[in-house]
Amino acid sequence: MSRPLTEVPEPAGGRRGPPVLMGHDLRKDYPMDGQAVHALRGVSLEVRTGEYVAIAGPSGSGKSTLLQLIGGIDIPSSGAVEILGTRLDTLSDRDLTRLRLTRLGFVFQRFHLLPVLTALENVELPMAEAGVPARERRARALELLAYVGLHHRAAHRATQLSGGEMQRVAIARSLANRPALLLADEPTGELDAATGGEILSLFRRLNQDGTTLVVVTHDEQLASEAGRVIHMLDGRICD
Amino acid sequence: MSGLGWSVKALRRRPLRTVLAVLGIAISAAMLLDMVMLSGGIEKSFAELLLAKGYQIRITPKGTLPFDTEASLAGAVEVVEALRRDPDIESAGAVLGTSLYGRKEDSLVTLFGYGIQPEAQALYQLQHGEDLTADDTTGVLLSAPAAVLLGAGLGDTVSLVGRLDPQVAAGAVNRRLVVRGMVRWVYDYRGQPSVGTVLPVMQAMAYGRQQNRASLILAKVRSDTAVPAVAGRLRREFPRLEVYSVADLVRFFKQRLVYFRQLSYILGIMSLIVTVLLITTLLTITVNERLGEIATLRAIGIGRSTIVRQVLTEGTILTLVGGGLGVLLGLGTARYLDGILTSFPGLPSAFSFFVPRRENLATAGIVLLLTGSLAGLYPAWLAARAPIAATLRSEAQ
Numbered sequence: 001m002s003r004p005l006t007e008v009p010e011p012a013g014g015r016r017g018p019p020v021l022m023g024h025d026l027r028k029d030y031p032m033d034g035q036a037v038h039a040l041r042g043v044s045l046e047v048r049t050g051e052y053v054a055i056a057g058p059s060g061s062g063k064s065t066l067l068q069l070i071g072g073i074d075i076p077s078s079g080a081v082e083i084l085g086t087r088l089d090t091l092s093d094r095d096l097t098r099l100r101l102t103r104l105g106f107v108f109q110r111f112h113l114l115p116v117l118t119a120l121e122n123v124e125l126p127m128a129e130a131g132v133p134a135r136e137r138r139a140r141a142l143e144l145l146a147y148v149g150l151h152h153r154a155a156h157r158a159t160q161l162s163g164g165e166m167q168r169v170a171i172a173r174s175l176a177n178r179p180a181l182l183l184a185d186e187p188t189g190e191l192d193a194a195t196g197g198e199i200l201s202l203f204r205r206l207n208q209d210g211t212t213l214v215v216v217t218h219d220e221q222l223a224s225e226a227g228r229v230i231h232m233l234d235g236r237i238c239d
Numbered sequence: 240m241s242g243l244g245w246s247v248k249a250l251r252r253r254p255l256r257t258v259l260a261v262l263g264i265a266i267s268a269a270m271l272l273d274m275v276m277l278s279g280g281i282e283k284s285f286a287e288l289l290l291a292k293g294y295q296i297r298i299t300p301k302g303t304l305p306f307d308t309e310a311s312l313a314g315a316v317e318v319v320e321a322l323r324r325d326p327d328i329e330s331a332g333a334v335l336g337t338s339l340y341g342r343k344e345d346s347l348v349t350l351f352g353y354g355i356q357p358e359a360q361a362l363y364q365l366q367h368g369e370d371l372t373a374d375d376t377t378g379v380l381l382s383a384p385a386a387v388l389l390g391a392g393l394g395d396t397v398s399l400v401g402r403l404d405p406q407v408a409a410g411a412v413n414r415r416l417v418v419r420g421m422v423r424w425v426y427d428y429r430g431q432p433s434v435g436t437v438l439p440v441m442q443a444m445a446y447g448r449q450q451n452r453a454s455l456i457l458a459k460v461r462s463d464t465a466v467p468a469v470a471g472r473l474r475r476e477f478p479r480l481e482v483y484s485v486a487d488l489v490r491f492f493k494q495r496l497v498y499f500r501q502l503s504y505i506l507g508i509m510s511l512i513v514t515v516l517l518i519t520t521l522l523t524i525t526v527n528e529r530l531g532e533i534a535t536l537r538a539i540g541i542g543r544s545t546i547v548r549q550v551l552t553e554g555t556i557l558t559l560v561g562g563g564l565g566v567l568l569g570l571g572t573a574r575y576l577d578g579i580l581t582s583f584p585g586l587p588s589a590f591s592f593f594v595p596r597r598e599n600l601a602t603a604g605i606v607l608l609l610t611g612s613l614a615g616l617y618p619a620w621l622a623a624r625a626p627i628a629a630t631l632r633s634e635a636q
Contacts, residue, residue: 073538074628101540112535116248
């Protein structure tokens with residue numbers, strides 16, 4: 001590929017560069033049956049350029065909530081998130097949406113591709129929203145599909161793809177606007193072991209090519225692939 | 240891939256549901272179109288009928304509308320001559336309408352008779368044969384139903400009877416006339432057996448002896464813009480007669496049809512409401528089914544405006560396709576219904592209830608498109624306000 005998959009500040013030296021993500025004392029409470037459920041109880045973290053971080057923990061430990069907060073999908077009850085030095089709580093809804101579009105990439109457990117669109121169109125979608133010219137986004141989408149090994153499936157609708165293929169298309173989509181940070185929530189959760197292994201390899205390759213990754217998982221094998229593992233329990237980082 | 244292409248694909252995801260919705264919208268649009276055509280069509284058709292031969296003014300006995308009663312006006316010839324002397328009037332002619340009978344073998348058949356001045360007539364179109372001349376007192380014109388009823392054709396002699404005495408079933412006036420031409424009487428209802436003679440012959444048959452009376456006098460004004468002024472002047476000149484311009488008659492007609500028009504408006508509005516409900520329901524169901532997908536799109540940075548535009552585009556596509564089909568369906572049903580309604584006795588067969596007018600069709604189209612598109616507002620609002628995190632959490636469970 002002529003340009004890197006993601007666009008991040010150049011590391012000063014070595015593999016780790018300046019912080020892409022900083023979370024300060026993040027707390028999240030949900031009201032449930034008249035009582036507050038403390039999903040996060042004061043989590044702080046920092047992710048630097050080029051890192052591959054896994055957030056691991058059992059179900060209900062708050063790892064997905066943490067991912068939603070650092071991805072600007074949800075708002076913390078208290079605390080703050082900074083992406084490339086921008087505090088998310090200072091942004092309007094429109095600017096926050098724009099930041100998610102251009103600076104972050106998301107991969108979900110259930111892929112969430114648009115079933116009526118082809119693999120190519122799904123990858124093109126974020127670029128169309130960002131205003132990338134049609135010819136340029138098509139070329140980029142084909143390039144990304146080739147990167148995830150699905151160039152030959154470009155014209156197939158999402159419903160015609162296997163689970164592993166759908167997740168690879170979702171990864172290609174997440175890279176469409178050259179994000180600074182890729183966030184993945186249980187990316188192998190819906191896949192069998194062999195297919196999950198392919199996704200692990202893909203993440204490893206992505207990171208080697210310079211992509212900063214934060215992956216939420218309860219899969220120990222996936223977590224062990226990461227350069228750094230943050231363990232969570234009961235809404236707190238436990239190591 | 241454009242937003243339009245995305246919308247089309249989204250609608251094709253549930254083809255049966257989309258087809259049913261489109262059919263529903265088409266039926267509503269057809270109903271709306273028919274109601275719009277009906278509300279304005281009758282007036283337009285009436286005005287066109289009155290202006291078929293370019294005669295813009297009708298003069299009738301005081302207090303009557305043309306052919307509304309059996310009243311007649313006296314001194315018809317003098318009025319016509321006075322009109323013909325008027326420099327603003329191109330031509331004028333008197334008409335007498337009366338019931339009469341025709342002999343067919345040993346029986347009598349009921350006919351309607353027009354006494355006309357052939358040099359200035361606005362009541363018929365010659366279809367076969369020759370027209371009458373002003374001094375042709377032995378000729379007669381027949382409508383097709385009259386020809387069938389009398390068993391007569393061009394050149395045949397028919398026997399007409401006026402002023403029938405019901406006690407002895409014998410006519411006071413009998414005339415044997417030669418069929419000169421077959422005509423279509425503009426104001427006849429379907430199947431009406433009508434005959435026409437020159438005015439003096441019909442006056443003789445109607446009154447037993449020649450009387451200078453007529454049911455109606457028609458006048459053609461040289462310039463359409465001068466019609467109101469000429470009508471006003473004639474009202475002052477003939478205070479014992481009624482003078483109507485076509486605009487006056489259309490106004491009277493509109494007053495008589497006000498309830499009819501209101502009914503068509505109400506039905507039109509109901510069809511619009513049905514359209515809105517159909518589109519809103521379909522899109523709301525679709526949006527609710529796709530909340531997870533919408534939350535994902537929002538998560539990856541697709542803006543609310545894109546989501547709203549997407550849902551509204553789907554509503555617009557449904558409206559356009561349904562509306563397009565509705566136009567065809569509406570025109571088809573209008574023709575069918577027109578056939579039924581114009582076959583009612585007493586209505587001119589040339590009359591039309593459903594007249595497509597460009598401005599009305601355009602208004603109906605715009606109203607339908609606007610309401611159809613706006614019908615997507617609620618589902619679009621639902622889609623735009625879907626909470627991203629909560630929806631993704633519930634999707635994951």
